[in-house]
Amino acid sequence: MRRNAPDHLNDADVRSILGSFLFVGDDVTKPAGVLSGGEKTRLALATIVASSANVLLLDEPTNNLDPASRAEVLGALSTFPGAVVMVSHDEGAVMSLQPERVVILPDGDEDLFNEDYLELVSLT
Template sequence: MGDQELRGVMGMFGLSGDKAFQDAATLSGGEKTKLALAQLVVGGHNLLLLDEPTNNLDPMSRTAVGEAFSQWPGTIILVSHDPEFVRALQPDRVLMMPEGQLDHFDESMLELVELA
């Protein structure tokens, strides 16, 4: 992946302009989260395991990350209490814990996401 494509991915995660060249150690907690998530997208993986990936993100960043992952072609296994993020990913299956039931996802399950 070339520099231009990498900067495009970083921009999708809200790391544009000077932030693209800033030393990672000097980034805020939320910016480090965005950088780590961007690295996952370009890493060539086919499976991502994400545990509360939007916790340190502001609302605009949550939206951007949701859009970026909704376009990602691989499988995402996700733990989240953020119903808008879950909705953005357009999941097709849900595993209900601790019941261990695998079911097809529908919008009514977003209420459970908020309650958890």
């Protein structure tokens, strides 16, 4: 993550971001190649959150995460200052991010989000 983080972030900032994605202690120095699938997902999301991106496009970001990791990832995403566009079948994840809009595919119909759309979220 250090290699991909913006220059204005110092090591303490990087460690803080990694900590918010449950990387603590010696975990922050692990090579990416030895990480589990869930850890790789958390690292990728941490790197994106630390970037200067203002839009995140996420496809099922909570898949393969244990409950604690899922909660941390959703907490970090909820503080992201830009727009988050997310595809998900995880009703809890959708509600935790308090969406403003929904786009129904394949037609591309857009509407203000309300809980009536949760029925569609859970469809597989």
